Amino acid sequence: MTMKVLVPVKRVVDYNVKVRVAADGSGVETQGVKMSMNPFDEIAVEEAVRLREKGAAKEVVVVTVGAQAAQDVLRTAMAMGADRAILVRTDDTLEPRAVANVLKAIATREEAGLICMGKQAIDDDMNATGQILAAKLGWPQGTFASAVTVADGRIEVAREIDGGTEVVSLTLPAVVTADLRLNEPRYASLPNIMKARKKPLETVEIDSLGVDTASRLTVVSVAEPAERKEGVKVNSAAELVEKLKTEAKVI
Amino acid sequence: MTALVLVEVENGAVRQASRSAVAAASRFGAVDAIVFGDGAQAAAALPGVTRVLSVPGLVNDLAEPAADLLAARAKDYSHILAAASATGKNILPRLAGLLDVQPIPDVVEIKDADTFVRPIYAGNALATVRSSDSIKVLTVRGSNFDPVAAEGGSATVETIEAPASEKSVFVKVELSASDRPELESARVVISGGKGLKDAANFKLLEPIADKLNAAIGASRAAVDSGFAPNEMQVGQTGKIVAPELYIAVGLSGAIQHLAGMKDSRVIVAINTDPEAPIFKVADYGIVGDLFEVLPTLEKAL
Numbered sequence: 001m002t003m004k005v006l007v008p009v010k011r012v013v014d015y016n017v018k019v020r021v022a023a024d025g026s027g028v029e030t031q032g033v034k035m036s037m038n039p040f041d042e043i044a045v046e047e048a049v050r051l052r053e054k055g056a057a058k059e060v061v062v063v064t065v066g067a068q069a070a071q072d073v074l075r076t077a078m079a080m081g082a083d084r085a086i087l088v089r090t091d092d093t094l095e096p097r098a099v100a101n102v103l104k105a106i107a108t109r110e111e112a113g114l115i116c117m118g119k120q121a122i123d124d125d126m127n128a129t130g131q132i133l134a135a136k137l138g139w140p141q142g143t144f145a146s147a148v149t150v151a152d153g154r155i156e157v158a159r160e161i162d163g164g165t166e167v168v169s170l171t172l173p174a175v176v177t178a179d180l181r182l183n184e185p186r187y188a189s190l191p192n193i194m195k196a197r198k199k200p201l202e203t204v205e206i207d208s209l210g211v212d213t214a215s216r217l218t219v220v221s222v223a224e225p226a227e228r229k230e231g232v233k234v235n236s237a238a239e240l241v242e243k244l245k246t247e248a249k250v251i
Numbered sequence: 252m253t254a255l256v257l258v259e260v261e262n263g264a265v266r267q268a269s270r271s272a273v274a275a276a277s278r279f280g281a282v283d284a285i286v287f288g289d290g291a292q293a294a295a296a297l298p299g300v301t302r303v304l305s306v307p308g309l310v311n312d313l314a315e316p317a318a319d320l321l322a323a324r325a326k327d328y329s330h331i332l333a334a335a336s337a338t339g340k341n342i343l344p345r346l347a348g349l350l351d352v353q354p355i356p357d358v359v360e361i362k363d364a365d366t367f368v369r370p371i372y373a374g375n376a377l378a379t380v381r382s383s384d385s386i387k388v389l390t391v392r393g394s395n396f397d398p399v400a401a402e403g404g405s406a407t408v409e410t411i412e413a414p415a416s417e418k419s420v421f422v423k424v425e426l427s428a429s430d431r432p433e434l435e436s437a438r439v440v441i442s443g444g445k446g447l448k449d450a451a452n453f454k455l456l457e458p459i460a461d462k463l464n465a466a467i468g469a470s471r472a473a474v475d476s477g478f479a480p481n482e483m484q485v486g487q488t489g490k491i492v493a494p495e496l497y498i499a500v501g502l503s504g505a506i507q508h509l510a511g512m513k514d515s516r517v518i519v520a521i522n523t524d525p526e527a528p529i530f531k532v533a534d535y536g537i538v539g540d541l542f543e544v545l546p547t548l549e550k551a552l
Contacts, residue, residue, distance in 0.1 A: 018506055019372045028376050040488075096344070097353040120488060122507075124371050128344035128354050131314070135348025140315050140418035143341045146481065156422065160481050161337040162433075162490075167422040168313070174418075180474065180488060181481050216353035220366065220379040228513060231534035233525075237548035240519065240535055248517045248534065250496045251439075251463065251552070 003057045003113035003150070003172070005048040008103050009041040009077055011070040012123040025221045037073040040118025042080070043178040046185040047148065048116045049081035056150040059083050061110055065102050067091050071201065078196035079188030085199065090206040090213070096124075098213040100132040105209045107137060112173060114155065119144050119177040134175035142170055144179040252280035252364065255304075255324065257317075257333035257342065258297070260290025265297060265401060267436035268334035268393030273297050275396045278361050279330045284406070285321065287312055287413075295406040298399050303406045308413030311421035312338050316414045318345040325350055325386055329364065335390040335491070336435075343388050352384035357491075359395040373487040373510035393435055394493030394514060427482055434485065437466035439496045442485055442512070443478070444470040446501020446522065446541055450478045455545050456500060462552045468492065468512075470502040486511035501541045504529025521545075 013019055014034040022029050037045075051057040062077040063086040064070045074085035088102050107115060115134075120127035134141035142148070142157030146165060149156045150172075159166045160179045188196070206213065234240045244251045254276035258269045276282045283302045284294040291305035304324070309316055321342070325331060331346065333339030335357045347354035359377070360368035366381045367389065434440060441456050441463070453467070460467050469479035471486050485492055487510040497515035502508060504520070504527055512518070513532050520533035521544050530536045537544055 013372070015507070019375050021376050028372060095353050097347070097351070100348060122373065122487065125373065125487065126354075126356055127340050128347065128356060131341065131344035132348035132354070135318060135345045141341075141345060143314070144337065161424070162435075162482065164424065164426040164480075164482055166311075166424045169420045169422050171418045179481070180471065180484075216384050217355070217380040217382055220381055222371070222376050222378050225370070225374060225377050228518075228532045230531055231518075231536060233530075233536045233538060235537075237537070237544055238551045240537060240548065241551040243535055244496070244517070244519070248496075250517045
């Protein structure tokens with residue numbers, strides 16, 4: 001198998017951090033906040049590495065679009081087993097449409113046979129980049145994947161849907177977006193973290209790709225959602241039912 | 252301005268989340284609906300819908316032919332909407348890619364024809380964004396828009412050929428058999444977390460769900476641990492619910508879970524840990540062992 005798997009990853013505020021809205025309403029505070037690889041992207045990296053380990057793929061290339069600091073998530077991905085990495089450098093915050101334009105250029109240059117990526121980034125919660133990218137490449141898509149099998153030039157993808165699971169069969173090349181149950185990502189071992197430091201990491205200036213990265217959305221404001229006020233503790237199930245009936249009038 | 256809504260029909264009835272999307276779309280002007288597979292008649296009965304584009308040949312909601320078809324029709328519309336369901340989230344961003352516009356997912360409020368509010372960071376912030384695209388492609392959260400009624404309209408129906416799909420082929424679907432109401436439209440939801448300790452104990456929720464005609468949900472941790480299937484997951488990366496009553500059993504209330512249920516009208520939490528974050532959003536809390544509380548709750552109902 002000669003297939004190359006491209007795995008786009010994103011550096012986001014760590015999932016354990018409760019973000020705070022910036023005082024001027026322009027966004028959220030990211031200064032001094034712990035950053036990590038988007039959890040769904042970790043699942044995508046793991047799946048790509050497993051495909052290579054099973055012999056279904058030849059090489060796993062990770063790519064991110066971001067500032068110099070985003071190198072750390074590329075090193076993490078390589079410590080998990082990715083072979084090499086590409087940083088498309090920009091200091092701007094790009095929308096999924098713009099990121100898809102960048103990824104299309106990279107996928108074309110790399111002649112990727114499969115793009116495996118997280119279904120959603122936990123910062124902007126867009127759940128859109130994979131689908132936009134698939135459309136722009138003219139490739140089929142297997143979104144919200146819980147299982148994948150590569151055979152005979154096709155990929156079969158089990159997809160999480162509202163009422164259960166659906167299976168689709170796609171021609172390759174294709175875009176697959178990873179859902180929670182696809183796998184459990186491995187922890188990078190210390191020797192592998194050391195090894196990852198020596199793996200190739202190429203930096204590409206975003207302007208050199210010549211793609212449209214303009215924003216189509218203007219952020220008017222970012223605000224805190226209304227806080228729920230803390231309720232009361234009750235001592236028994238009977239008291240609870242009484243309150244639900246007479247006070248909340250919900251049952 | 253005319254809006255086009257991708258309407259999902261299940262067992263002959265329009266899904267509640269799609270009726271909410273029609274309600275949201277009517278804010279922009281006239282509303283057309285598009286239905287894949289059977290179900291054009293159900294969509295034609297929705298109040299506010301003037302025309303239904305029926306695509307009976309496209310039975311499995313495959314994103315590739317669906318997005319192609321929507322893209323071919325897009326120039327007639329100022330806004331194209333769907334529910335923020337698995338189907339909406341699969342097809343609409345692909346459509347946006349074909350149109351080269353930036354989609355606006357999970358809209359919770361419409362300010363005007365160009366300006367929308369959507370949650371980011373698991374609902375810990377609300378972003379108001381203005382779109383400069385000529386066609387707006389959005390998915391809307393059903394729980395934030397009162398659905399239109401299921402009956403009362405009389406739209407015309409136009410039948411369209413389905414485009415072929417060669418790159419993507421439907422293989423099969425496995426739906427969980429359940430007589431319970433669906434999570435997103437249930438009046439009462441009871442959810443279990445890791446505190447239930449194993450998959451078998453999820454059954455402890457059933458007698459209470461039966462009495463309240465409730466849907467059963469699960470935390471991501473419970474799904475991760477294999478206690479419950481993913482379609483039961485409530486949270487940032489699962490289903491977003493806002494029932495009249497939400498009962499959280501043995502779940503701590505992680506940020507990403509709260510993102511999926513904190514807009515419920517009344518929240519009840521049962522947990523052994525008095526410091527669990529779920530109590531911060533609960534209207535009524537019981538600090539105690541769920542294995543003791545659940546049987547007494549069932550009796551008290």
